[in-house]
Amino acid sequence: MLTGEIRNKVDKIWETLWTAGISNPLTVIEQLTYLLFIKGLDDKQLRQEKKAERTGEPIKNPTFGPDEEHLRWRNIKELDPKAMFERIRDEVFPFIKELGGKNGDTYRKHMEGAIFMFPKASTLSRVVELIDQLDMKNRDTKGDIYEYMLSKLNTAGQNGQFRTPRHIIKMMVELTQPKPLDKIADPACGTAGFLVAAGEYIRENHAQDMINEKVRKHFKSDMFTGYDFDRSMLRIGNMNMVMHGFEGATVDYKDSLSTETDKLRKKYDLILANPPFKGSLDYDSVATDLLQTTKTKKTELLFLALFLKALKTGGRAAVVVPEGVLFGKSKAHKKIRRILVDEQQLNAIVSMPSGVFKPYANVSTAVILFTKTESGGTDDVWFYDMKADGFSLDDKREKTDENDIPDILNRFRNIDKEKNRKRTDQSFLVSKEEIVKQKYDLSISRYKEQEYEKVEYENPKNIINGTNGSVGLRQLAEERIKILDELEELI
Incomplete structure (x- = not known):
């Protein structure tokens, strides 16, 4: 949990860049990411040096050689603004890009495309000074600082991607309960929020398992995989993983729907994702086996087909989809829903209010x-009609007391008790047979029953004439005419 002091320091960094003319939140985070990476390289080598002092063994593969000491954060931050600006622009950035070509670390590889956009030396010097004041020794604090920066991303990307709120991500992770040996993927990872949350869940709930060497090795190497085709997002996503202590994750460039991902099939135990709802795309760029599953240009349907292909048998998924996926009338919509219900095991549909993704977008999702x-294996499908997520459903998204998420988690974990719930309740089970009869419509409104309160109205004659001393409409009309007559006489 961040203190108010740390939040204020981050806000000052943001304000410094904003007033210098860097107003795009994505650009701000990207520029800060570069500086955090530079600082992180120095911090890592400092830890290695301390270990070398204790053990007497030399550092293996140091990032900075004897001739590169001047490129370290500790030395850069001591320079005057003009010298600092020139050194980072002319030497440190080329050094980072060269690192990307030399080793397999995915974040360093993506730094090849880094562009230095600080407008002037004084701005850079001030930001370096403020970053250096942040206490980033603690892994949780580092992660929280970066999450706070990411929370300032308040616009959707060009391809329909927008950041999933952290509490919704956490809900989805807790619904799927990641296991220590799972291979977890997000084929549209963006800032890697789902992968971070899954890793944190395993740390918190399977700490004892981390003692096992096999689990620990898996956790540090091939547990997490994320793909995206937006290189800016990849740089940010990689840094998000690094800041949370998941340096071994694979977060790499790929258009997950394209033919180049044909080999990425039947590999994952868990998929957590909020794929972009771009609308449509070119058939020629899409993997053939995905089009065979559902012939469409709709990215939200193609991603569902991809998830089914990418999962191992027995693998599970929690995916955000636009509401139209649940009831769309096209052949492609109906086919993907039929596959989920008939050929796989559809477990649950959690319908969310449209304000959940504000201020990014006002879209109804589930x-x-x-x-x-x-x-x-589908027997009964559990439906939940979420009314509140703990925040106001307007653009401000301020915290509120109304929050259905604890109830969602509790009821899903005790789903057998849901069998006696009425269709007028907020959650209930619907049999596969009924869903088939409804032509695989998965919208909650199709099955939820509205409970109307019986209201008894006064007899119309009593309303007109009045009764038991009450004034009727006729008496009111007569009094109004009398008043008008009096006014007319006065005139």
């Missing part, structure tokens, strides 16, 4: 939870 079985 979370679909399913398990890949390739042999059916």
Whole structure:
């Protein structure tokens, strides 16, 4: 949890860049990410040096050689503004890009595309000074600082991607309960929020398992995989993972729907994602097996097809989809829903209010939870009508007392008790047979029953004439005419 002091320091950094003319939130975070990476390289080597002092063994593969000491954060921050600006622009950035070409670290690789955009030396000097004041020794604090920066991203990307609120991500992670040996993926990872949350869940809930060498090795190497085709997002996503202590994750460039991902099939135990709702795309760029599953240009449907292909048998998924996926009338919509219900195991639909993604977008969405079985298994599907998520549903998104998420988690974990719930309740089970009869419509409004309160109205004659001393409409009309007559006489 960030203190008010740290938040104020981050706000000052943001304000410094903003007043210098860097007003795009994505650009601000990207420029800060570069500086945090530069500082992180120095911090890492400092830890290695301290270890070398204790053990007497030399550092293996140091980032900075003897001739590169002047490129370290500790030395850069001591320079005057003009010298600092020139050194970072002319030497440190080329050094980072060269690092990207030399080793397999994905973040360093993505730094090849980094562009230095600080407008003047005084701005850079002030930001370096403020970053250096941030206490980033603690992993949780580092992660929280970066999350706070990311929370300032308040616009959707060009391709329909927008940042999923952290509490919604956490809800989805807790619904799927990641396991220590799971291979977890987000094929549209953006800032890697789902991967970070999954890693934090495992740390908190499976600490004992981390003692096991096999689990620890898996956690540090091949547990997390994220792909995206936006290189700016990849740089930010990689840094997000690094800041939270997941340096071994694979967060790399790929258009997940394209033919180049044909080999990424049946590899994952868990997929957590909020894929972009771009609308449509070119058939020629899409993997053939995805089009065979559902012939469409709709990215939200193609991503569902991808998730089914990417999961191992027994793998599970929690995915954000636009509401139209649940009831769309096209052949592609109906086919993907039929596959989920008939051929796989559809577990739950959590319908969310449209304000959840404000101020990014005002779109109605739902979370679909399913398990890949390739042999059916859907018996009853659990529906939940979320009314509140703990925040106001306007652009301000201020905290409120109304929050259905604890109830969602509790009821899903005790789903057997839901069998006696009425269709007028906020959550209930619907049998597969009924869903099939409704032509695989998965919108909660199709099954939820409205409970109307019976209201008894006064007899119309009594309303007109009055009764038991009450004034009727006729008496009111007579009094109004009398008043008008009096006014007319006065005139």
